[in-house]
Amino acid sequence: MSAVKIFHTSRQDLPLGQRTYLAGILNLTPDSFSDGGDYNNLEAAQEHFHEMTAAGAEIIDIGGESTRPGFEPVPEAEELQRVVPFIERVRSETSALISVDTSKSGVAAAALAAGADIINDVCGAQGDPAMADVMGAAKAACILMHNRPAEEAGKGDVIESILKFWEVSVARVLAAGVAAESIILDPGLGFGKTYEENWEVMRRLEDLHAAGYPLLLGASRKSMLARLLKIENPKERDSGTLGTSARAIQAEVAFLRVHDVRENRELADVLNYCCHEKKNQD
Numbered sequence: 001m002s003a004v005k006i007f008h009t010s011r012q013d014l015p016l017g018q019r020t021y022l023a024g025i026l027n028l029t030p031d032s033f034s035d036g037g038d039y040n041n042l043e044a045a046q047e048h049f050h051e052m053t054a055a056g057a058e059i060i061d062i063g064g065e066s067t068r069p070g071f072e073p074v075p076e077a078e079e080l081q082r083v084v085p086f087i088e089r090v091r092s093e094t095s096a097l098i099s100v101d102t103s104k105s106g107v108a109a110a111a112l113a114a115g116a117d118i119i120n121d122v123c124g125a126q127g128d129p130a131m132a133d134v135m136g137a138a139k140a141a142c143i144l145m146h147n148r149p150a151e152e153a154g155k156g157d158v159i160e161s162i163l164k165f166w167e168v169s170v171a172r173v174l175a176a177g178v179a180a181e182s183i184i185l186d187p188g189l190g191f192g193k194t195y196e197e198n199w200e201v202m203r204r205l206e207d208l209h210a211a212g213y214p215l216l217l218g219a220s221r222k223s224m225l226a227r228l229l230k231i232e233n234p235k236e237r238d239s240g241t242l243g244t245s246a247r248a249i250q251a252e253v254a255f256l257r258v259h260d261v262r263e264n265r266e267l268a269d270v271l272n273y274c275c276h277e278k279k280n281q282d
Contacts, residue, residue: 004213007254008181009097009117009141014058016214020249020268023059023099023257024052025220028082029066029074045086053096056265059118061257062086062111063101067122067191079107084114091115099143105130112138118184122191123147124169136177143184143216144169148192158197159207162187166211184255186216190223198224202244205251216255219244235259242267249275 007014014021028045049060064082065074099118100111105128108119120143125132135142146162166185189198208215225240238260245256245264249271258264
């Protein structure tokens, strides 16, 4: 269990331990692995944003650059153009938390100024050297994901690697002024891990609570499900995703990053009622 009892943002606090929170995925890109091109115009993205909040997502995680295997980096100016106008468009329409999936400090700074609440850095504040300072200056909340070079995959104990990486990430953002209550940690399924390591993480999710911060799991529609279930089309992997979500809830993971919000919300509500209601009564 996390030692932190709330997740704090400047917009709202989310109490931990009684409810699983959902971050709905909204890719404003033409090339994301699952929904690339579906929402890369403002009107379609705006409609889907509100569909996900209506379905029960507390956070909408917006991405302006694909991080699919073999992705081509997007110039910062292009990523800014995809992300910032959209945040400006929806910010006044919702109280939902807005997360921005970026590893560029310039995009992070502009997104926060436009009204984003959380920076979701796939490099765990260990890529762009200015990222931690941007987070700290804005008193932003953050998601710090474990990542490592592909050539390091399969070497050593994957849980130990994740915990050691997080130690560095957390120390950097705390030193920059980010509050401990504003940190979420993501083990980074699919990033610098073998197929077997991805499933080892799933089996050992409880071990990751040793870091002392709330966890987020992003398994939705990923290739580890494609290989296990032999399903090529990412949009047909939602049933498999529900299996990973159920496992994560069992392991008391606080946040799930998902494409299909409605089905994951229903699953989480049922399991939360079964598990957390009993705890409250005890």
